[in-house]
Amino acid sequence: MAYRKTPAEIHRLTAAREHLVGCATEVVAEVGWSQASVTAVADAAGIAAGSVYQHFPSKAALAVEVFRRAAGREVEVLGEVLHGPGDPVERLARGVEVFARRALENRGLAHALLAAPAEPAVGAERLAFRRRYRALFAEVVREGVATGALPAQNGEITAAALTGAIGEVLVDPLGAPEDADTEALLADLTATALRCAGAPLA
Amino acid sequence: MAYRKTPAEIHRLTAAREHLVGCATEVVAEVGWSQASVTAVADAAGIAAGSVYQHFPSKAALAVEVFRRAAGREVEVLGEVLHGPGDPVERLARGVEVFARRALENRGLAHALLAAPAEPAVGAERLAFRRRYRALFAEVVREGVATGALPAQNGEITAAALTGAIGEVLVDPLGAPEDADTEALLADLTATALRCAGAPLA
DNA sequence: GAAAGAAGTGAACCATCATTCACAGCTTCC
DNA sequence: GGAAGCTGTGAATGATGGTTCACTTCTTTC
Numbered sequence: 001m002a003y004r005k006t007p008a009e010i011h012r013l014t015a016a017r018e019h020l021v022g023c024a025t026e027v028v029a030e031v032g033w034s035q036a037s038v039t040a041v042a043d044a045a046g047i048a049a050g051s052v053y054q055h056f057p058s059k060a061a062l063a064v065e066v067f068r069r070a071a072g073r074e075v076e077v078l079g080e081v082l083h084g085p086g087d088p089v090e091r092l093a094r095g096v097e098v099f100a101r102r103a104l105e106n107r108g109l110a111h112a113l114l115a116a117p118a119e120p121a122v123g124a125e126r127l128a129f130r131r132r133y134r135a136l137f138a139e140v141v142r143e144g145v146a147t148g149a150l151p152a153q154n155g156e157i158t159a160a161a162l163t164g165a166i167g168e169v170l171v172d173p174l175g176a177p178e179d180a181d182t183e184a185l186l187a188d189l190t191a192t193a194l195r196c197a198g199a200p201l202a
Numbered sequence: 203m204a205y206r207k208t209p210a211e212i213h214r215l216t217a218a219r220e221h222l223v224g225c226a227t228e229v230v231a232e233v234g235w236s237q238a239s240v241t242a243v244a245d246a247a248g249i250a251a252g253s254v255y256q257h258f259p260s261k262a263a264l265a266v267e268v269f270r271r272a273a274g275r276e277v278e279v280l281g282e283v284l285h286g287p288g289d290p291v292e293r294l295a296r297g298v299e300v301f302a303r304r305a306l307e308n309r310g311l312a313h314a315l316l317a318a319p320a321e322p323a324v325g326a327e328r329l330a331f332r333r334r335y336r337a338l339f340a341e342v343v344r345e346g347v348a349t350g351a352l353p354a355q356n357g358e359i360t361a362a363a364l365t366g367a368i369g370e371v372l373v374d375p376l377g378a379p380e381d382a383d384t385e386a387l388l389a390d391l392t393a394t395a396l397r398c399a400g401a402p403l404a
Numbered sequence: 405g406a407a408a409g410a411a412g413t414g415a416a417c418c419a420t421c422a423t424t425c426a427c428a429g430c431t432t433c434c
Numbered sequence: 435g436g437a438a439g440c441t442g443t444g445a446a447t448g449a450t451g452g453t454t455c456a457c458t459t460c461t462t463t464c
Contacts, residue, residue: 051443117320153397157390161367164366167370168332168365189363241451
């Protein structure tokens with residue numbers, strides 16, 4: 001009598017879940033959290049509203065999953081660059097540039113992750129991820145201070161400042177449809193970030 | 203038959219409106235925008251929920267008024283410091299310090315103005331005010347570049363970075379009930395801001 | 405002091421959505 | 435092939451909270 005899921009069925013279910021998360025991410029990137037109703041997301045995924053609850057216990061849980069997936073990718077990429085080869089200042093510069101470039105290449109999503117108004121659960125997640133960005137930056141800053149490439153400073157504060165500065169500089173461009181000169185923006189942002197950490201001018 | 207408001211009555215009305223705005227500000231500072239329902243605000247002001255609509259056409263209009271009043275004061279104070287006496291770098295340092303100190307002295311309100319989730323109308327207002335902060339900072343940075351006290355840079359970008367950096371550095375302390383060492387935080391934040399603008403170390 | 409008009413009240417109204425649930429359609433198992 | 439159990443459906447449900455409105459209370463005017 002016991003009913004056991006066949007591998008194919010399991011695969012179908014997880015695929016459906018992945019598809020739902022993917023579609024939800026697209027909807028959020030396009031219209032923001034506030035407009036991403038359960039109905040809108042379900043429609044985008046081609047399922048009924050009620051079916052969302054086969055995969056997630058609540059809308060908030062789905063939203064958190066969407067956020068974690070997308071933000072997790074960014075943390076990972078940033079971490080790889082910051083832990084990669086090169087001296088601390090170089091890595092910091094590349095980290096900022098890569099982060100900003102990826103945001104500008106995927107504006108809708110970046111805006112949703114960084115700035116768009118969201119329900120409390122997502123807000124909490126945003127805070128948590130900001131701490132992770134901060135921790136990554138703080139590490140590199142402390143390294144730079146240790147090697148003497150950067151002046152003595154409170155690495156945590158500098159890291160928080162970097163996180164905030166990057167977000168704020170990007171907010172306007174993220175809202176605009178197309179930026180006139182992305183490269184110039186990236187150069188200016190990177191330069192500002194380096195100054196913020198006290199790196200000598202190139 | 204024409205009914206004309208007596209001066210005393212006009213005064214009473216505007217006083218009631220002021221009182222409402224003041225109470226709403228307190229409520230928002232204490233519980234945030236999301237918890238500040240019309241009923242809660244009306245209760246705090248000692249009036250009925252319906253009476254709110256004698257003074258404002260909608261809850262959003264009241265919220266915007268609350269935001270503008272409070273944020274306007276900060277812009278004004280910051281502007282006075284940044285336009286005050288002293289060389290650009292000194293003024294920048296004092297501006298950052300004064301801004302942060304005021305925020306830390308009135309944490310609830312500062313958090314509501316800078317970071318707390320809010321309805322779209324308030325979000326738009328927040329963006330507008332961030333542009334004003336940015337414009338103020340940009341002015342001083344450009345001055346500093348002109349006098350040679352600061353290295354060549356894109357003043358707008360630096361100003362945006364300063365705005366974001368200050369906000370981000372303050373977010374955590376604003377959430378905490380009481381900070382261990384406010385003065386150390388202020389010193390670190392100011393130092394970071396100066397580095398961000400490229401000012402030589404003190 | 406009485407009529408007329410404005411402000412104040414708060415319970416009812418209404419719109420919006422997340423969530424549920426009775427039912428239909430498939431899959432598994434024997 | 436048929437019973438049992440799981441997934442999918444989408445209209446109904448329910449909670450929330452801003453807004454309205456018939457009514458009361460206060461103010462002005464003559």
